[in-house]
Amino acid sequence: MEDTTGSNPQSLGFTEKLKSWLSWSWTYVCFIWFGMVLIMVYVLWSPLKLQETLTSASVFLNTLTPKFYVALTGTSSLISGLILIFEWWYFRKYGTSFIEQVSVSHLRPLLGGVESSSTTGLFSSVNGEAEPRPSVSECKVWRNPLNLFRGAEYNRYTWVTGKEPLTYYDMNLSAQDHQTFFTGDTQQLRPEDAVMQKAWRERNPQARIRAAYQAIEMNHECAAAYVLLAEEEATTITEAERLFKKALSIAGKDINLLVYIKRRLAMCARKLGRIKEAVKMMRDLMKEFPLLGMLNIHENLLEALLELQAYADVQAVLAKYDDISLPKSATICYTSALLKARAVSDKFSPEAASRRGLSTAEMNAVEAIHRAVEFNPHVPKYLLEMKSLILPPEHILKRGDSEAVAYAFFHLQHWKRAEGALNLLHCTWEGTFRIIPYPLEKGHLFYPYPGCTETADRELLPSFHEVSVYPKKELPFFILFTAGLCSFTAMLAMLTHQFPELMGVFAKAFFSTLFAPLGFFADKMESFMPSSFWHQLTQI
Numbered sequence: 149m150e151d152t153t154g155s156n157p158q159s160l161g162f163t164e165k166l167k168s169w170l171s172w173s174w175t176y177v178c179f180i181w182f183g184m185v186l187i188m189v190y191v192l193w194s195p196l197k198l199q200e201t202l203t204s205a206s207v208f209l210n211t212l213t214p215k216f217y218v219a220l221t222g223t224s225s226l227i228s229g230l231i232l233i234f235e236w237w238y239f240r241k242y243g244t245s246f247i248e249q250v251s252v253s254h255l256r257p258l259l260g261g262v263e264s265s266s267t268t269g270l271f272s273s274v275n276g277e278a279e280p281r282p283s284v285s286e287c288k289v290w291r292n293p294l295n296l297f298r299g300a301e302y303n304r305y306t307w308v309t310g311k312e313p314l315t316y317y318d319m320n321l322s323a324q325d326h327q328t329f330f331t332g333d334t335q336q337l338r339p340e341d342a343v344m345q346k347a348w349r350e351r352n353p354q355a356r357i358r359a360a361y362q363a364i365e366m367n368h369e370c371a372a373a374y375v376l377l378a379e380e381e382a383t384t385i386t387e388a389e390r391l392f393k394k395a396l397s398i399a400g401k402d403i404n405l406l407v408y409i410k411r412r413l414a415m416c417a418r419k420l421g422r423i424k425e426a427v428k429m430m431r432d433l434m435k436e437f438p439l440l441g442m443l444n445i446h447e448n449l450l451e452a453l454l455e456l457q458a459y460a461d462v463q464a465v466l467a468k469y470d471d472i473s474l475p476k477s478a479t480i481c482y483t484s485a486l487l488k489a490r491a492v493s494d495k496f497s498p499e500a501a502s503r504r505g506l507s508t509a510e511m512n513a514v515e516a517i518h519r520a521v522e523f524n525p526h527v528p529k530y531l532l533e534m535k536s537l538i539l540p541p542e543h544i545l546k547r548g549d550s551e552a553v554a555y556a557f558f559h560l561q562h563w564k565r566a567e568g569a570l571n572l573l574h575c576t577w578e579g580t581f582r583i584i585p586y587p588l589e590k591g592h593l594f595y596p597y598p599g600c601t602e603t604a605d606r607e608l609l610p611s612f613h614e615v616s617v618y619p620k621k622e623l624p625f626f627i628l629f630t631a632g633l634c635s636f637t638a639m640l641a642m643l644t645h646q647f648p649e650l651m652g653v654f655a656k657a658f659f660s661t662l663f664a665p666l667g668f669f670a671d672k673m674e675s676f677m678p679s680s681f682w683h684q685l686t687q688i
Contacts, residue, residue, distance in 0.1 A: 221641035228634040235630055287545060287600040289608070291325060292554050293444040293479075294415070294451065295542045298353070299382045305539055313539040316351070317607040322542045323348045329404045330372045340367040347376060357381050369398040371405050378412070389416035407437055411445060418452050427452050447479045454483070454562040463487060477546060478527055478555040481520035486562065486569060488513040493568030498575045514576045521580040523547060525597075526616040528577040530556030531563050532570060535616065541608045548601040549616040550608045 238246040296302055298314075305313050326348040331341050340363040347359030357380055360373040378391035392413050399405040414429035430449040446469050453462045462483065470480050492509045506514065521528060526549045529535040540554035563569050597618065605615050644651045 218641055218645045221637045221644060225634055225637035225641055228630050228637060232630040232634050287548075287598055287604045289321060289543045289545055289604060291443075292540055292542055292544045293447040294540070294554065294558050296539060297379060297382070297385065297388055299378075299380045300385050300388050302539060303353075303383070311610065311612055313610055314542060315608060315610055318541045318543050319351075326372075326376075329408065330375070330402075338367070340364075340370045340373070344370065344372045344376070347373075353380055371395040371399040371402070371409070374398075375405070375409065375412075385416050385419045389413060389420070392416065403437070407433065407440060407443070411443070411448070415448065418448075418455075423452055423455050427456065444477070447477065450479060450483055451558050451562075454486075454559070457565070459487060459490070476523055478520070478524040478551050479559070481523045482527060482555060482559065485513070485516040485520040485573075486559075486566060488516040489569045489572045490566040493566060493572045496568055496572050496575075513572060514579075517573055517576050518580045521577050524552055524555075525580070525618045526552035527555055528573060529616065531560055532574055533560075535614075538610065538613050543608055545601055545604045545608060547597065548608075549605040552616065553609070553613075 235245055235247065302313050305311070327345055330348075331337060331345050337345070343359055343363040343366065347356045347363065350356045350359060356376060360376040360381075363370045363373040372395075374391050374395035378388040378395065382388035382391055392409050395405070396409045396413065399409060410429060410433050414426045414433065417423075417429060418426035427449065430445055430452065434445055434449070446465055450462055450465055453459075453465065466480065466484055466487070470476075470484055488509075492507070492513050496510065501510065524547050530537055530552055537557055537560070538553060540557045541550050544551040544554050563573070602615060602617050609615055640651075
């Protein structure tokens with residue numbers, strides 16, 4: 149056993165050396181190999197009777213009728229067309245070329261390509277310092293801190309438009325959240341808890357509501373059942389607030405339930421216009437449970453403070469949460485930009501700024517906008533109403549279109565309230581893309597923009613919404629190549645069918661021109677080398 153394990157590192161080292169040597173030889177010696185092949189073909193020209201073979205092949209090709217060439221080019225056009233259709237479908241669904249993906253996954257390692265699957269790396273902080281990149285999924289989905297109420301808000305949209313604002317994937321994530329949050333200890337489940345676990349998994353809203361009533365019949369103090377009814381059955385915010393208060397009175401010491409219910413009650417107060425009460429409830433909740441920062445309650449607080457126009461309090465919250473060590477969000481970045489833009493936007497004029505240059509305050513505002521746009525480039529089009537808004541999903545992808553929709557849905561009114569802020573955003577936001585290195589291998593202020601946002605956003609956002617994609621994906625080379633090949637062969641098939649004699653003359657002229665350099669090379673080799681030398685080589 150010891151000998152076997154001891155020989156493994158040596159064998160692995162030899163394999164790696166062999167691979168590296170093959171990679172090096174493929175990269176640098178391929179031209180020499182190609183030249184050697186040409187010389188070998190020339191040397192073996194007579195022994196292998198290649199001239200006779202070519203002559204017989206040319207005779208065979210001359211006997212073929214134009215119908216054969218029509219069939220050949222037509223078949224080539226059909227096959228390349230099918231490949232084009234498949235490549236286009238694969239690109240539209242997965243955002244990449246199938247041929248390119250197979251080449252990168254299977255051929256590149258054999259040719260010595262560098263694997264890029266490592267999750268560790270460096271990303272730039274706001275101060276420009278390099279920091280270790282966290283080894284987490286780039287496309288982690290987060291619970292939307294300001295998600296709407298299904299019964300009182302989402303369902304009303306469905307009744308009016310006939311469209312479903314939530315995807316099944318989004319609702320399934322919410323069901324998993326509720327199961328984990330409200331019934332975490334599966335070892336001590338009460339009968340009503342088992343019913344509620346099943347209720348969260350139900351796809352049909354009416355089935356979920358019936359299961360909640362069944363749990364209440366089993367135990368009148370089942371707080372989770374009242375939470376479900378407040379979320380799904382209540383058709384108004386007032387009714388939802390009443391059910392949440394009932395749930396709070398019987399929640400007991402279940403911290404998860406208490407935090408969820410108090411947060412939703414604060415959101416009810418915010419929606420009903422009792423904003424100061426909502427702010428107080430949110431502050432109390434953050435003081436009572438300071439370790440639950442992952443729930444992003446501060447984003448609810450920021451939105452409520454902006455509604456009160458308490459900008460000094462907003463700045464105080466930003467000073468605490470807009471920190472390098474904490475995860476960023478569109479709410480943090482764009483709220484910071486809004487405060488700095490508000491200080492100069494009422495007197496900002498692009499013409500005046502181009503004449504005299506930007507002041508220090510204006511420069512700070514522009515840099516804050518650039519920072520926000522780099523974090524999430526989808527937001528400005530919603531704030532500037534260049535793209536229509538929809539109801540935000542229950543889950544968002546940071547730096548994705550889903551986060552942009554959620555932010556703009558709640559914060560557009562705050563940007564409109566700050567005089568000139570949208571004008572400043574309109575004049576400066578596109579300048580961000582001149583700062584970000586292209587291609588996006590490394591960011592400017594943040595780590596590189598992830599390439600997986602489009603797929604996740606399509607799962608989170610409804611099908612009737614046009615998902616914003618950044619950066620705009622160029623068509624892969626193989627789609628363009630197959631499209632050109634399909635068009636070219638189809639044209640050849642049509643021309644050969646219509647003008648067979650003319651196309652035959654054209655084909656002969658084309659091939660004679662194509663092989664002219666080879667003949668020229670052979671003549672030069674014969675004149676350079678003595679005939680006896682080639683004769684001796686052929687005799688070996």
